[in-house]
Amino acid sequence: MTAHVPEQTVRTTCPYCGVGCGVLATPDGQGGATVAGDPEHPANLGRLCSKGSALGETLSLENRLLHPQVDGVRQSWESALGTVAGGLRKVAEQHGPDAIAFYLSGQLLTEDYYVANKLAKGFIGTPHVDTNSRLCMSSAVAAHRRAFGSDTVPGCYEDLDEADLIVLTGSNTAWCHPILFRRMVDARAKRGTKLVVIDPRRTQTGEEADLFLGLKPGSDTALFSGLLVHLADTNMLAARFAADPTAGFEAALARARLIVPDRAAVARLTGLTDAEIGAFYDLFARTERVVTAFSMGVNQSAQGTDKGNAIINCHLATGRIGRPGMGPFSLTGQPNAMGGREVGGLANMLAAHMHFAPEEVDRVRRFWNAPNIITGEGMKAVALFEAIQRGKIKALWVMGTNPIVSMPRADLIKAAIAKLDLYVVSEVVADSDTARATGRRTVLLPALAWGEKDGTVTNSERRISRQRRFLKAPGEARPDWVALADVGRRLGHGHAFGFTSTAAVFRQHASLSAFENNGTRDFDLGGLADLSDAAYEANAPVQWPLPKRGGIRPRLFADGRFYTFDGRARFVAVQAPALAQAVSAERPxxxxxxxxxxxxxxxxxxxxxxxxxxxxxxxxxxxxxxxxxxxxxxxxxxxxxxxxxxxxxxxxxxxxxxxxxxxxxxxxxxxxxxxxxxxxxxxxxxxxxxxxxxxxxxxxxxxxxVAYRARGYLLSREPVASPPDWWWARAAVAGGWGLLFATQDGSREIAMLMRGLFQGCELAEYADHARGRYRCAVYDGSRLVACLAYAPGEARPDWEAAKALFALDVPETPERRALLSGRAATAMGPVVCACHGVGLDVINAAIAAGAHSVEAVGAACKAGTNCGSCIPEIRKLLPDALARSAA
CATH class of the missing domain: 2.40.40.20 (Barwin-like endoglucanases)
Structure with a gap:
């Protein structure tokens, strides 16, 4: 039965992690919206995590980039895109098209990604198109391709519901994919599913595990190589999968034996005890329905691909793949990391999961009618930014990502960007580190944000969902694909970039996936290639492959048929783990x-x-x-x-x-x-x-x-720039912004600073300069506009009480006094449950009043009753609070 949805409510998809949760957004008519989980979306069935639940609080136009800029000066779109097209043409003529690069993002919609990839690789003729997904899941892609011949995630979320053992390796799922983690915990409650967590750090996920394995960093291949040996030695192999549908098993097993000849070697390399290793191996061996989910802790490694293949080897060897409740499962980090892979957004891909075999290049060239199509791989992210530093890349277009923060060795990247002849940034906010960087010619293009843009994303289980527009475009912001297509036309490729709608882009993308496919490639959206605009607008979430003939397959490979040239999966002989972290006396x-x-x-x-x-x-x-x-x-x-x-x-x-x-x-x-x-x-x-x-x-x-003379906080209605020599961090608070700081300044200097910052306002002050203490509340009439507390570092002021008072806007006399005394009865302590805004003090009070379980705490104050990602913290509070009450 379909749930009733108000007419103004829009079904869309969350813009955060790769879970791809469905969202119901109801505009409030004032630029905001209320947000709830969509009970009909199969990814989340109505649940949202803390981030998804708070989406309505992130829609303001504060700090938005609303107009195009060239070298910091506002320009029209006509002028800005003319500068972009002219700059790209000039660089191509003087240095060749491979002096141009694009750096894209899993935040882009598939349609944006598709047009960017087509423009760069098919028409400009540069192979240097990569994405921040290189930092996220490219090792999983490489592992899939080596094993399966294609970048195919074999399973689906229902496997988490049906597994009897879920192994989480390199994944703090409770925090990073909370909705999936709740499905896992639900499976434990319903069917007794065991959770094994493998991680060098005991995360919140590890605290919830039935078995936690705190292995040494980088030793995953040793652990899973040992598992493969154990499975072979205990006759737990699936004879059919270790022979006919696969190749390379003997070599992979021989390499595993070389890496870990015995259980003692596994213990030595991983740092785990023999008992821990034995418990994991026995649990894996005797449990038929096993899902091994892996994420950034596996991928973000100098041996990430081998780690992924070591996991896949164990599933292939036991035939635990493609059937309900079993298989290796890559959990992607971004909302459209999978969509970027589909269109070829990585430098080592072309489009529609095709690569650079001559017949694939020719196929895409003919479909696009692309005169300048590339014939080989481009530079991946690290090499790409190194090439900018060397002067090989002269023009860079960054879309929807912040590499000056997220890339490794980011200070070198910031310096390298200054060398670019043309630096283009398509961005939502004006003050990101990347938007504030400059090249010799810098163009900022205002992009649409979530709630304003329209298109599709693909989640970790190959499910394509619609992100739908429910807010008007602010200022002069435009869809990214529109800006890209405009540049394509300005460069003389009008026939290829005459898209009239987002649906038209999607239809072409789907058509390319089906072009000369005939079941030979995993990615096939032929069944969606003829969608009308109206059908595209209404399209429900759907998994691929979805060919024109044949139904949807939520799972793949149970039949032993893979996408290699001979149809057989490949075991991979992985390398021994490189455990030497180059630590030294200087950096231990x-x-x-x-x-x-x-x-x-x-x-x-x-x-x-x-x-x-x-x-x-x-x-x-x-x-x-x-x-x-x-x-x-x-x-x-x-x-x-x-x-x-x-x-x-x-x-x-x-x-x-x-x-x-x-x-x-x-x-x-x-x-x-x-x-x-x-x-x-x-x-x-x-x-x-x-x-x-x-x-x-x-x-x-x-x-x-690092020793600072004093610590403090400053709460203000508008952001206040800190002095350059302060240590500081800025955070949103109810009614404004908070600045937590540390400084070498004395209390008198702080008092002078506040008087200078808030001239014309009334300052109520408490000062004890002899003891280095100062408090100040700033009023504009009766309205509180700022407050500050400063004290010696060892007695740093707690801002929780002040935040509660600051939210009042016009405090009464008792609250005014409390701001200067630093005491208030309304504090709730640090927030533990972000979904419901429940603080530490409230939870402790509920426990003291008799809530002696997580469920009882939830019943008393709602903490932990939504996404559940705060449950590990609540569970840790229980014994402490009970011990205090007993005393």
């Missing part, structure tokens, strides 16, 4: 990077939400207690993390979740949101030799305390 630690629960990429969207900013407000580094003691650090102090490539200053979070000798730093903060926190500047980024995906999980590093 290994830096790991990743995501936090409530933020996304470089925070250009999530940074607008006060709910999402409340959980982790400042950039931090997780340090094991032993290392904290070794380097003289305490929880909440500030430390400098340094590598060969850069440095950052972060708040210390002492945690036993990271192993001794390891550090963890999140990727989200940029120069727009913090003073010294760009993780990309620190990462060494050694590329995987097969996929080109850079290593982001193991960079040699060192750690040192």
């Amino acid at each position: 630690l290994v830096l790991n990077t990743g995501r936090v629960r409530d933020h996304w990429h470089t925070m250009t969207r999530t940074g607008k939400s006060q709910r999402l900013s409340a959980h982790r407000a400042v950039p931090f580094v997780e340090v094991h207690p032993d290392d904290a003691a070794r380097f003289g650090l305490t929880d909440g102090a500030i430390a400098a993390v340094s590598t060969e490539h850069g440095s950052a200053e972060l708040e210390v979070m002492v945690s036993a979740g990271v192993a001794p000798g390891s550090l963890f730093m999140p990727m989200h903060w940029s120069d727009a949101t913090a003073s010294k926190a760009r993780v990309g500047a620190l990462a060494r980024g050694v590329p995987d030799p097969v996929s080109g995906q850079p290593e982001l999980k193991a960079t040699p590093a060192t750690l040192a305390p």
